[in-house]
Amino acid sequence: METYRLYYPNDFDLQLEPVALAIGFFDGLHLGHKEVIEKMIEIADEKNLKKAVMTFDPHPSVVLNPKARRTTYLTPLLEKEKMLEEKGIDYLFVVNFSSDFAALSPDTFVNEYLIKHNVKEVIAGFDFSYGQYGKGSITTLKTYDEFNTTKVLPFTEDNEKISTTKIRELLLSDQLEEANELLGREYEINGVVVQGEKRGRTIGFRTANIEPNGPYLLPSLGVYAVTMTIGTDDTIYRGVASIGKKPTFHDDYKVTIEVHLIDFDRTIYGEEVTVYLHNFLRGEKKFDGLDDLIEAMTKDKENAVKLLEKYNE
Incomplete structure (x- = not known):
């Protein structure tokens, strides 16, 4: 997959195939x-066209609605790029959503970012808008003769439109399983294993501390049943993840991701890993002492083993 980063003004003449x-x-x-x-x-295969996706960076709210700007993502750009490549996409256009870009007239956007790059078919959701003040819509796209436009109707679950906003709300309110249903997969976080406080090994629960590879939306603070892969190895490891501020040991601390893998005793500092969140087990809690913490962690591990039984090799 070729990735093209486009800015305003759009000076690229990419000479792409249709x-x-x-x-x-x-x-x-x-x-x-x-x-x-x-x-x-489907349309690309039927008409022998190259398959392309156009996305934007940063989220338009950063420019259009600073009070409610979105700076964390379910799929940060690098993750989105990886997932699209796995779908067999030929071209990914990443358009810088700047103030100048947001001020473009709808017609300028179409000419400079679609027609100029030999787009022959445009496929978008029913509510897609573009151009200054969002004046452009699916209806206006259909007025151009240079390409065909296909509108995709909303995809619903229980008569409610599936949306990124809804999934974010679910992740932040202890409803991981419901969020995963709308995603169509387990919510995942990619990152690197870094040095931590090394307290887990002293209480029998050695953990891998994960530094996310991007501005992921972290779900509600608590404990999760997870699986994890390491590097390019396809082996699936079961575990328990704690996402939180370690209130038993700190009055105020940054949010960290710690994963205790079951039946695992390797040192993996520096490894790139992917953590897949399967089930929410409980919210974060401050314990009175180590004995209470160890008792809770033992129960968390037992619950995770049951929930992740199908991954038991």
């Missing part, structure tokens, strides 16, 4: 986004 383009922010690549992208792939 393209079918799915367009949207696509944070999370959830089931609703999957509908748009799979429709693009």
Whole structure:
């Protein structure tokens, strides 16, 4: 997959082969986004076009609504790029969403960012908007003769539209399993194993401290049943993750991700890992002492083993 970062003014003349383009922010690549992208792939295959996706960076709210700006993501850009490449996408356009870009007229956007790059098919969600004040819509896209436009209707669950906003709300309110249903997969966080306080090994629960590879939205503070992969190894390891501020040991501390892997005793500092969150076990709690903490962690481990039984080799 070729990735092109586009800015305003758009000085690139990429000389691309004819393209079918799915367009949207696509944070999370959830089931609703999957509908748009799979429709693009279907059209591209039918008409022998290159498969392309256009996304934006940063989130438009950073420019358009600073009071409610979104600076954490379900799929930070690098993760989104990796997932799209796995879908067989040929071109990824990452458009810098700046103040100047946001001020473009709808027609300028279409000419400079779509027609200029040989887009022959545009596929977008029913509520896609573009151009200054969001004046452009699916309806206005359909007025252009240079390409065809396909509108994808909302994908719903229990008569409610699946959206990134809804999934974020679920993750932040202890409803991980419901969020995973709307994602169509387990919520995942990629990162690197870094040095921690090394307290876990002294109480029989050695942990890997994970530094996320990007501005991930972290779910509500608590304990989770997880699986984890290490580097390019496909082996799936079961474990328990604590996402929180370690209140038993600190009055005020940064949020950390610590994963205790079951039946695992390797040193993996510096390794890139992916943590898959399967089940929410309990909220974060400050314990009166180590004995209470160890008792709770033992129970968490037992619960995780039961929930992750299908991953037992």
